[in-house]
Amino acid sequence: MAPLAEIVGLTKTYAGGSVRALDSLTVSVEPGLIGLVGANGAGKSTLFRILLGLSQPDAGSVRVAGIDVGDDPIGVRSRLGFMPEHDCLPTDQSAADVVSMLGELAGLPPHDARQRASDILDLVGLDEARFRPIEGFSTGMRQRTKLAQALVADPHLVLLDEPTAGLDPAGRHEMLELVRRLGRFGISVLMATHLLDDVQSTCDQVVMIDGGRLVGAGRTDDLLESSGVLRVDVGGRGRRLVEVLGHTLGIDAAVLADGSVELPVADDSTLDAVVAAVADAGLPLHALSSRRATLDGLFLGEGPR
Amino acid sequence: MTAVPPSRTTGGAASAGAVYDRGYRPYDGTLGGRPAARRALYKASIRRAVGLRRSWRQKFFPWLLLAVASVPAIVWVGVAYITRNTPASAIEIITYREYLGVSTALLVFVGLAAPDVLCPDRRNRTLPLLFSRPLTGTDYVVAKVGAIASVVFLFSFLPQVVLYVGQMLVSDSARTYLSDNLDVLWQVPVGTAAFSLYFSSLACAISSLTTRRLIAAASLLILLLASSVFAAGLSESTGAPARSDGFEVEIDPETFGGDPNDGPVGGRIGSDGQVTSTDFYVVAEPSSAWGAANLLAVPLHVRDLIFLGEIREPYLAGVDGGGALALGVYSVVLFGSLGVLVWRYRWLES
Numbered sequence: 001m002a003p004l005a006e007i008v009g010l011t012k013t014y015a016g017g018s019v020r021a022l023d024s025l026t027v028s029v030e031p032g033l034i035g036l037v038g039a040n041g042a043g044k045s046t047l048f049r050i051l052l053g054l055s056q057p058d059a060g061s062v063r064v065a066g067i068d069v070g071d072d073p074i075g076v077r078s079r080l081g082f083m084p085e086h087d088c089l090p091t092d093q094s095a096a097d098v099v100s101m102l103g104e105l106a107g108l109p110p111h112d113a114r115q116r117a118s119d120i121l122d123l124v125g126l127d128e129a130r131f132r133p134i135e136g137f138s139t140g141m142r143q144r145t146k147l148a149q150a151l152v153a154d155p156h157l158v159l160l161d162e163p164t165a166g167l168d169p170a171g172r173h174e175m176l177e178l179v180r181r182l183g184r185f186g187i188s189v190l191m192a193t194h195l196l197d198d199v200q201s202t203c204d205q206v207v208m209i210d211g212g213r214l215v216g217a218g219r220t221d222d223l224l225e226s227s228g229v230l231r232v233d234v235g236g237r238g239r240r241l242v243e244v245l246g247h248t249l250g251i252d253a254a255v256l257a258d259g260s261v262e263l264p265v266a267d268d269s270t271l272d273a274v275v276a277a278v279a280d281a282g283l284p285l286h287a288l289s290s291r292r293a294t295l296d297g298l299f300l301g302e303g304p305r
Numbered sequence: 306m307t308a309v310p311p312s313r314t315t316g317g318a319a320s321a322g323a324v325y326d327r328g329y330r331p332y333d334g335t336l337g338g339r340p341a342a343r344r345a346l347y348k349a350s351i352r353r354a355v356g357l358r359r360s361w362r363q364k365f366f367p368w369l370l371l372a373v374a375s376v377p378a379i380v381w382v383g384v385a386y387i388t389r390n391t392p393a394s395a396i397e398i399i400t401y402r403e404y405l406g407v408s409t410a411l412l413v414f415v416g417l418a419a420p421d422v423l424c425p426d427r428r429n430r431t432l433p434l435l436f437s438r439p440l441t442g443t444d445y446v447v448a449k450v451g452a453i454a455s456v457v458f459l460f461s462f463l464p465q466v467v468l469y470v471g472q473m474l475v476s477d478s479a480r481t482y483l484s485d486n487l488d489v490l491w492q493v494p495v496g497t498a499a500f501s502l503y504f505s506s507l508a509c510a511i512s513s514l515t516t517r518r519l520i521a522a523a524s525l526l527i528l529l530l531a532s533s534v535f536a537a538g539l540s541e542s543t544g545a546p547a548r549s550d551g552f553e554v555e556i557d558p559e560t561f562g563g564d565p566n567d568g569p570v571g572g573r574i575g576s577d578g579q580v581t582s583t584d585f586y587v588v589a590e591p592s593s594a595w596g597a598a599n600l601l602a603v604p605l606h607v608r609d610l611i612f613l614g615e616i617r618e619p620y621l622a623g624v625d626g627g628g629a630l631a632l633g634v635y636s637v638v639l640f641g642s643l644g645v646l647v648w649r650y651r652w653l654e655s
Contacts, residue, residue, distance in 0.1 A: 052437050054652060074439045078336045082437035088430045097358055104345035105438040107336030116332065123329055149434065154332035185329040 002066075003028045004157060004188050005051070010060035012046050012212075021046040022057070023212040029190070033183040035199030035206045035220070036192040043212040044192040045085075048159050051190075052077055065156035078107055081150030085161040088146065089134050095121055095145045096130040099152050106153035113152070120148045124178060140171040147178065151187070158182065160191040164198055176202045196296050200224070230271065233260040233287035234278060244281045249273055260287070342440040343448050350452035354418040370414045371460050377407055378464035382471030389475050401465060401489050402612040405496050406605060408461035412504055412529070419453050419508035420521035428516035432652070442650035446509075450646065454498075454505035462497045469493075496611045500604040503639055507600075510642035513649040529601045536599035540620040543593045596620030597630040600638060606631035 010025040022043045038044050049055035051064055053073025062069040065079045090098055096117055103113035121130040124144040129137070134145060143163065150158050163179065164172040179202050182189055193199060199206055199220070206223060208215040216223065234241050238255040245251045245263060251270075253263035265271055278285050337344075351357075356364035381399055399407075426432055435445065469489065476482040511528070512521040597606070602618055609616045610628050621627045 054436060074339055074441065077437055077439045078338055080437070082434070084430075084433050084437075086430055088434045090425055090429050090431055092425070093358075101345065101349045102434065102438070104348075105342045105435065105440065107338050107341045107439060108332070109334065109337070109341075110345075112332065112334060119330065153336065182329075187329075 003063075004031045004034075004065065005029050005190070006063040007047075008061050010047070010050065010062060011058045012043075012050065012055065013058055020212050022050075022060075025060070025209065025212065025214055027207050027214055027217045029205055029207060029217070031186075031188045032205055033179065033203045034188070034190045035203035036190055036209070037194070037196060037199055037206060038192075038209040038215075039194055042209050044209070045161065046212075047209075048082070048161060048192065051159060052080060052082060078153070079156040081106075081153065081155035081158040083146045083150040083158070083160045083163060085165055087142065089142060089149075091135045092133055094131045094133055095126055095137070095141075095148070098134065099130075099145065099149045102149040103152035106155075108153055116152050116154075117148070120151050121145070123151075123181075124148045125174075139166050140168075140174070143167060143171070143175060144178075147175075151182070155187075157188045157190060160189060162193055163191060164193065164195065172198075229262055229290065230265045230274065231256075231260055231262050231287070231289050232274065232278065232285070234283040235259075235286050237283055240281065241278065241283055244277055244283075245274065248277050248280075265290070339439045339441075339444065342438050343444045346435070346440065346445065346448035347452050347455075350422045350449050351456060353422055354452060354456050366417065367414060367456075370411060371463075373410055374408055374460055375464040375467060378404065378468040378471070382468065382475065385472060385475045399468075401468065401493050402496075402608060404465055404468060405461065405493075405500060405608050408464075408497070408500065409601075409605070411457050411460055412601075414460065415453060415457055415504045415508045416522045416525050417518075418456065419505065419525075420512040420515075420518040422449055422453060423509055423512040424516050424518045424521055427513075432650075436652045442652040443647055445650045445652075446643065446646040450502075450505050450509050450643070453509060454501040457501040457505055458497055461500065462494065465493045465497065492612050496608045499607050499611070499635070503604045503607075503635060506639050506642035506646070510645040510649075513646050532598055532600040533602065536595050536597070536602070536620055539595035539598070540593045541591050543595060592620055592622050592624050592627075594621075594624055594627070594630060596622075596624060597627065597634045600634075603631060603635050603638060607635050 006028045012022040053069050053076050067076045100113045100117035207217045236259045238259045238261045241261050242253045245253045355367045473479045473482045511525050605618045616627050
């Protein structure tokens, strides 16, 4: 499959070269839902500005949706939608007017802009409120309006900068559900966030950056492959299980704080042997699961294995 | 690598039948790109300036001003109609040149509309949103200044059209009126354009420097009034009532209690500033090169150059090289303002 975005050797410095916002970043992503993870100041916003053709890199090249951003920095914006992190909406106009105006600015003919603005506002759940001035909107409604304006011109890729910032847990859940829906419609999304949970629950690809450098990239599933650690819950009798396993199978297991037991497994035959050992010892098998790596773990430098 | 993201053209999972999700339709048409973006911003700014799609309170003021700017033209056409068969009809109470001065009332509109169209974009941080569209900083400036200038042009040009068409219809022969007033056909549009562009650029430049509408409006007003007082003061202290050249004046005799049937009378003011050849005298305002510093009068000076080829507006009338000076100040203000604007909205950093 043709990559959605190809970033090669991207370097951007500020303040006369003393601040390196991006440092030889090379990464390629495919269409889909992509999480761009990094702490504040990791270079996410700089990368967005370069993708939008609003900032010129010191070195390297970027191709998005088939366009070399260096060659056509204005044209690339026709194919991208952008949702900034901060408040950015004109407050004294209605959501319908704002979104349709921004649709026209993206190049839609006026009639299509009005029609699509109304459709998209409906899609993000603002069907009733769209004729009210944005002044009276809650944070959640503003975030939805911001998302709607990014989608109105049917972009090839939508850039979302911290879309869940400032939302309460319910609002955050709804926003992520909306992003997942976009994925089902076949819209590609690049979502910058510092919340790994959001990416883990929403995105099928991950790009992790820190200090302007690539930390890791790939499909979320691949990165979160089984860590080779089995977790067994025998209802508070973990110590007994450790004894049994050490005695019969020669496996070095450990009891966790919650009373469950963790042990390394090589393959499925070990799994069967463990289940058999639990049954022989007359222990109740409450739960048996393989511990998965978390993005947090990956980000902090613990490998999947 | 089992999960293949749905392709855009098939409409995603919906077409596969697994999940039916209503609501999103891809756009199949073409996108207009940069010209469309510029046009859209221009249109949106005009709408905002004249209060379309806004509450009646925001509509009220622009339309009141249009009325104020048009009323004299309508009244004058009415007067001309009523007096059409009397000798008074020979007197032109208001000329097209003077009517452009009436349009200076639209400065109030510019002072309010320009900040309203520019300041909220910065205050609400809408600029990143606008510049994520196929639009450059220069496009933004062109669209915004163009919008304000277009509205001002229209509001000052329409009354002139009313005046012209009205006078033409009221006159004895429309054809004669037309052929007698051919010059007006280019002088009025050019003068109006110069006037609109000047105040729009200046007002936009000042508005680009602040996020507060009130501060922008007040700054514009203070700048114009201060420069006008400054220029008048310096002209009165350094200038002489003399005109450097022989200077024709034409005056309605009724002003001096004369018989209106005499028609306009004239006089000539010599290079010594003394009236040389008539039986009345004109008190000329003192003029000096400082008169060009009156930023409020600059478009009126340029207007005089367009209509008369020389400046008759107070404080710069008859000053040696006054025309060049006025054009110089006009250019400096216009291009300076546009420069400030382009600099303030330089979105693509190098």
